[in-house]
Amino acid sequence: MNIRYIFAIAMAIFASAGSAWACPYCDSDVGREVAAGIFNGEFAFNAVLTLLPIMVLMVIVAAIHFGTPWHECFSPSVRNKSTPSDTTVRSTTGVGDE
């Protein structure tokens, strides 16, 4: 299927989604209190609280992926047995398999 048709269908679905807003509480006293409880002065703070562990985990994954200058990678180097003399470890990218 042509990508433009797919895009057009997707846009039509999203455009019609507004009419399918099925929030059962939004137009009620409870709904308004819920909205006020979410979108208030603490919104940014609560967002930081929610995302803080994720940001820390991203730093850890980045350290695994790009390496750290002071720590050996989890996986030791595996060398081609046909080139036993190749024993150097690249110092520019930190330690690792490369």
Added chain:
Amino acid sequence: MNNRMNRRPLISAGTMMGIGMGGFVDGILFHQLLQFHNMLSAKLPVRDVDMRTLAINLEINMFWDGLFHVFTWIMTAVGIAMLWHAVRQENVPRSTRTFVGSLSLGWGLFNLVEGVIDHHILHIHHVTETSGHLLWDLIFLGSGVALILLGWWLIHSDPIKVDQPGYHAET
């Protein structure tokens, strides 16, 4: 020709996917199915409150749970992309042991990091919102440590052989 194998892309991809999948296990199992806690259930309690407050707090917590799930979904998607990129590299061995170990490592990291930050430092929620939550919080941290150790062991014990079939790029 440099035939030195590099598992780092596979490990980082698996770890990223493990973090995302671990987040889904927490969000789906503990937040939704068992309903032990929600993202801000220590700040906005859903226990021992009147019905109106319960309805409001549940809805607010559901929003923040949803935001959390958005980012676990993004992490899983990024992990899939990283995995695809990794397996397309000739010098990255397609090792099941390393990949499964990385998944375990990621899941363990999620439990440990999220547990320490959310349960013990920020106190925005606990595993169970009861007076005996400390024990469950510590068990949750212990599960993270166990998964990390399992993943580390699987990765380190992987007997990668350069000349084994499957570890060479397809031509």
